Amino acid sequence: MENPFRPSFGRTPPQLLDRTDLLGEFAYGLSIRSGVLGLLTIITGARGIGKTVMLNEAEDLAREQGWAVISETSTSGFLARIADSMRVLNDELGAGPPTRRITAFVAAGFGVTTQLPPERQVEFRTLGEQLLRRLNEKKTGLLVTLDEIQDANRDELLQLAAVIQHFVRDGLPIGFVCAGLPSAVSDLLNEGVATFLRRADKIDLHPVHVAEVEDSYISLFSTAGFTLTREIASKAAAATTGYPFLVQLVGYFLWREAEQGAGIVTEAAAGQAISAALQRNIRLVVGPAIAHASRRDMDYLRAMAVDEGVSGTADIARRMEAKLTLAANYRARLIDAGLIESAGHGEVRFSIPGLREHLRSTPPQG
Numbered sequence: 010m011e012n013p014f015r016p017s018f019g020r021t022p023p024q025l026l027d028r029t030d031l032l033g034e035f036a037y038g039l040s041i042r043s044g045v046l047g048l049l050t051i052i053t054g055a056r057g058i059g060k061t062v063m064l065n066e067a068e069d070l071a072r073e074q075g076w077a078v079i080s081e082t083s084t085s086g087f088l089a090r091i092a093d094s095m096r097v098l099n100d101e102l103g104a105g106p107p108t109r110r111i112t113a114f115v116a117a118g119f120g121v122t123t124q125l126p127p128e129r130q131v132e133f134r135t136l137g138e139q140l141l142r143r144l145n146e147k148k149t150g151l152l153v154t155l156d157e158i159q160d161a162n163r164d165e166l167l168q169l170a171a172v173i174q175h176f177v178r179d180g181l182p183i184g185f186v187c188a189g190l191p192s193a194v195s196d197l198l199n200e201g202v203a204t205f206l207r208r209a210d211k212i213d214l215h216p217v218h219v220a221e222v223e224d225s226y227i228s229l230f231s232t233a234g235f236t237l238t239r240e241i242a243s244k245a246a247a248a249t250t251g252y253p254f255l256v257q258l259v260g261y262f263l264w265r266e267a268e269q270g271a272g273i274v275t276e277a278a279a280g281q282a283i284s285a286a287l288q289r290n291i292r293l294v295v296g297p298a299i300a301h302a303s304r305r306d307m308d309y310l311r312a313m314a315v316d317e318g319v320s321g322t323a324d325i326a327r328r329m330e331a332k333l334t335l336a337a338n339y340r341a342r343l344i345d346a347g348l349i350e351s352a353g354h355g356e357v358r359f360s361i362p363g364l365r366e367h368l369r370s371t372p373p374q375g
């Protein structure tokens with residue numbers, strides 16, 4: 010049996026842990042097809058927590074109901090790409106050649122501009138309406154997903170929101186599910202960029218239960234006829250701290266140990282698998298996450314790493330010898346970058362597992 014673990018971003022894991030019923034509202038929305046809560050959903054959570062995987066799940070649910078799906082990420086030009094995908098879908102559904110108008114709107118460099126001039130917006134809307142009416146006749150609809158919305162250009166998002174809101178108001182079968190880092194999403198909502206998204210169903214993803222990780226390891230290893238004791242599975246699961254990306258990494262390396270150890274995972278082998286996984290996590294997640302942090306941001310993080318659990322913001326400011334107001338700026342930047350999160354009033358904690366340990370084991374650069 011091939012290694013079932015997927016330590017790779019955006020890849021669906023062999024067992025999706027601890028996410029039962031989260032998309033229940035959305036699935037219900039698909040059956041009603043318009044004007045319901047779950048059809049607008051925002052998924053938030055730290056890096057590597059499983060947001061993209063949840064978008065994939067939502068897309069699968071929609072396809073199972075015969076819906077058309079447009080899946081986009083928020084790099085510049087997403088609005089035009091969505092519009093163009095709609096045009097392709099519309100052409101597929103409609104008999105005969107595409108209308109001149111739509112052809113013109115593609116030829117006019119639609120794929121390169123980020124914002125649409127007003128007349129293009131009207132075309133986008135008309136095109137979308139036609140597509141949605143066609144889908145409605147077939148008793149299905151259109152799901153648009155947008156990943157990494159923290160990176161979305163505000164103007165593009167505003168235009169997309171306006172169009173979707175228009176479809177929703179007309180009772181057309183449109184679903185919109187997006188995902189992004191928590192702080193950025195709450196900023197988006199507060200800025201009023203997408204007012205209608207305030208009414209969306211919000212799913213905030215957390216680490217999975219360690220007990221579920223343990224059970225999942227036991228069941229996956231036993232399907233392959235491998236021997237993994239409860240004790241070792243429990244230790245390995247604890248090492249993941251329930252962080253989905255680490256769940257995949259640890260599982261993946263344990264599996265390799267089992268293959269090399271004639272189907273038996275010894276305690277020593279498990280130790281090696283865990284340390285290989287933690288190292289890989291540093292290289293793939295922690296390293297890139299702090300790559301763009303400034304020297305003062307790093308000072309802030311190092312001042313936090315002194316603590317075991319949460320850190321008091323006043324303590325951090327004192328340790329880094331900065332004024333409270335200045336320290337608050339670094340704090341806000343680090344929260345936006347998804348490196349740390351608020352842990353209640355005046356307290357912060359790391360949002361990425363392994364970051365604290367990494368900071369402790371690497372000296373500041375001169």
Ligand SMILES: Nc1ncnc2c1ncn2[C@@H]1O[C@H](COP(=O)(O)OP(=O)(O)OP(=O)(O)O)[C@@H](O)[C@H]1O
Pocket residue numbers: 015016017018019020021022024025026027028054055056057058059060061062063217253254255256257
């Ligand atoms: N519920 C889950 N149970 C087990 N593994 C999971 C679960 N959700 C996600 N994973 C695994 O975790 C890893 C990260 O998932 P994903 O790429 O969806 O995270 P993300 O939140 O989109 O991260 P980023 O913010 O960096 O884009 C993948 O290897 C995936 O297979």
Ligand SMILES: [Mg+2]
Pocket residue numbers: 018019060061062156
């Ligand atoms: Mg992702």
